[in-house]
Amino acid sequence: MKKVLTILLVLALLTGSVFANGTKEAAQEVGGQTTLKWALWDIASTTYYEPLITAYEAANPDVKIEMLDLGSADFMTMLQTQLSGGDSSIDIVTIKDIPGYNNLVKRNLLMDLNPMISREGVDLSLYGGTTDQISVDGKLYGIPFRSDFWIVYYNKELFDNAGVAYPTNDMTFAEFDALARKMTSGMGANKVYGAHYHTWRSAVQLFGILDGKNTIVDGTYDFLAPYYEMVLNQQRDGIVQDYATLKTSSTHYSGVFYNNSVAMMNMGSWFIATLIDQIAQGKTECSEWGLVKYPHAEGVAPGTTLGTITSIGVSNASKKKDAAFDFVKFVTGPEGAQIIAKTGTIPAIKDDSVIEIIASKPGFPTDQATRDALQVHKTYLEMPLHEKSAEIEVVLNQVHDEIMTNNISVDGGIKKMNEQIQKILGK
Incomplete structure (x- = not known):
């Protein structure tokens, strides 16, 4: 006891x-x-x-x-x-x-x-x-x-075959557009597109915030016009694949890069490990590739990107x-x-x-330019911090789809964004 x-x-x-x-x-x-x-x-x-x-x-x-x-x-x-x-x-x-x-x-x-x-x-x-x-x-x-963060992937073999110099880590949008046009060739199954934009709204809309002067959550979207015009002109001229076709066929961005269909592709850094793995397994026609920094507006530092x-x-x-x-x-x-x-x-x-x-990971390109592409100057968030961000994104996605499928003009689409999102914001 x-x-x-x-x-x-x-x-x-x-x-x-x-x-x-x-x-x-x-x-x-x-x-x-x-x-x-x-x-x-x-x-x-x-x-x-x-x-x-x-x-x-x-x-x-x-x-x-x-x-x-x-x-x-x-x-x-x-x-x-x-x-x-x-x-x-x-x-x-x-x-x-x-x-x-x-x-x-x-x-x-x-x-x-x-x-x-x-x-x-x-x-x-x-x-x-x-x-x-x-x-x-x-x-x-x-x-x-x-x-x-977003970078540009490019197919070295396609550039070598065309006798065109590789893209650089300091490209303005005008230079990027010119290079994409230069790298477009062929027809039908043998067509090579100079660039590629996936169907996400971020692939086009977020070009507009890289100068640090604009945001996608304030209800005013006139600054998007030149970027939509650039991409729609590329689409009209056959420089990039048709948005509506990509959307209805549920084409994944990886597939068009794997089969040597595109010379350059804007995509996130998350694709690096997947691409290396697919090449190692012999599941892609693309074997020689590189990276460069995202294109930027005039006066904006190279390496300014989205993430x-x-x-x-x-x-x-x-x-x-x-x-x-x-x-x-x-x-x-x-x-x-x-x-x-x-x-x-x-x-x-x-x-x-x-x-x-x-x-240093096995399969990563050995050239200095690709290594340098991983150094970012400034990263802007794809969706900024805002209490109405979820509602805003619904409108941005919907209107992006309408603009890219030519169901509404660029000016009409921007007007629609302005009106609907200002209503969400109570302006």
Whole structure:
């Protein structure tokens, strides 16, 4: 009986100690280890989660990172539901998209990271301006750790056969248009198109925001006119494939590049790993390729491009905020970027060491121009942070389709965008 009482007394003292010390002790488990729960999606098919966790835990043996897979399809909805319910077990939050980020911030579910960023001396200039674009009233609630951006892929064999010099890392839109026209040749099954635009609205509309003077969320879209005119003229002249045909046939952009049908293609950096893999398996006619920076407007620095980001932040309900931010700092910092790059994924930080890792992967082109194409000057978000972004995108997609299929004129389409989106914005 004395032994039982002694044990109960010890347990009571231990329990009391935990409650007395509040959140600090609540963060500790047996043996003094801190467990952090990281909300994310698709553990089985994502290559960089485990390496990041392994490296961090090796450097911080008193910390254990536990993954919580909420699935990819409804990730942001599931995450918001759990956090809104006061779930304090989630410490680290992966942020999949800008509308979802906006919803989490509006509901005060994410911690303002600015005080810790300042305290820890985090260099936000490493993120190419994207952190400025996701700040809300001067406060940052997530830091990017992944960033895909738009570049131009080109088929070296087609350029060599035509005796035309490769595209460069400093092309204006006028130069890009001229080169696309120069590289167009043949007819029927043997036709080579000088360029290719996938059916996404971003492939055309977002040319217009690269000068930093315009945005697609303010309800005024007159600045899009010259870019629609350029692409429609190319389509009319047979320089690019017909939008309506691509749409009705559900043609994937990869197919036209694989079968040597296009000389240049505007596409995201996510296609790099896929292209390398398909060539290695002998599943494509294209074997010699390269990259150059996105075309730009006059007076805009080469390497100015468009992109999407995946960010990571700290739940406001977490009782382990300091420890959680330390992990966030690691994942989003230079060391995390190198780990991510080694898996073939493009990290948010693209310094020389990261570029070297990506460029050294088997199958990546060895020329310096392609390596240099991975260095970006500034990245504008495909969809900026805005509380009405989802509604705005519906209109932009619809009118883009009408313009590209010639069901409405460029001027008529822009007028329709202006009217409908200003109504959404309450202007």
